[in-house]
Amino acid sequence: MPNLQIGDHAPLFSAIAHDGSTVTLSDFLGTQGLVLFFYPKDGTPVCTKEVCSFRDAYGKFTDAGVAVVGVSSDSTTKHQSFAKQHQLPYPLISDSDGSLQRLFGVSKTLGLIPGRVTFVIDKDGIVRLIYSALFASEEHVRQALQATGSIS
Numbered sequence: 001m002p003n004l005q006i007g008d009h010a011p012l013f014s015a016i017a018h019d020g021s022t023v024t025l026s027d028f029l030g031t032q033g034l035v036l037f038f039y040p041k042d043g044t045p046v047c048t049k050e051v052c053s054f055r056d057a058y059g060k061f062t063d064a065g066v067a068v069v070g071v072s073s074d075s076t077t078k079h080q081s082f083a084k085q086h087q088l089p090y091p092l093i094s095d096s097d098g099s100l101q102r103l104f105g106v107s108k109t110l111g112l113i114p115g116r117v118t119f120v121i122d123k124d125g126i127v128r129l130i131y132s133a134l135f136a137s138e139e140h141v142r143q144a145l146q147a148t149g150s151i152s
Helices: 045-056 058-063 077-083 098-104 137-148
Strands: 014-016 022-024 031-036 066-072 091-093 119-123 127-130
Touching: 014 091, 031 045, 031 098, 031 137, 045 058, 045 066, 045 137, 058 066, 058 137, 077 091, 119 137, 127 137
Parallel strands: 031 066, 066 091
Antiparallel strands: 014 022, 031 119, 119 127
């Protein structure tokens, strides 16, 4: 697994979102920053609180010129239902094979539970924040909002 550090270039990726679109890091480079947050599972209490917190702060991110994308190992079909149920304005990526988690170095807690890690990437592709906390769902949003203040 890569050991990404703040100041590193984010790894290039391409993945399918719940709406069928392809999301790539290249989509954002040169134009806007990106909050890429990994969470364990759709529908669990902490994960639902986190995705809804990102939803509620979505306007603040877009006002700062930052896109938001969520990632979990759930299927695209499950993401479609989850995004609709919670009226999520941002894409959810299905990482069912764990390749995106490996690419970003997101490890499993106790070897079982997919990690909860938020990355803030500036428009030049530089990682500006790596925040990992399994149960602090709302803190991920607060940390990301704080980090986006440094994105130009």
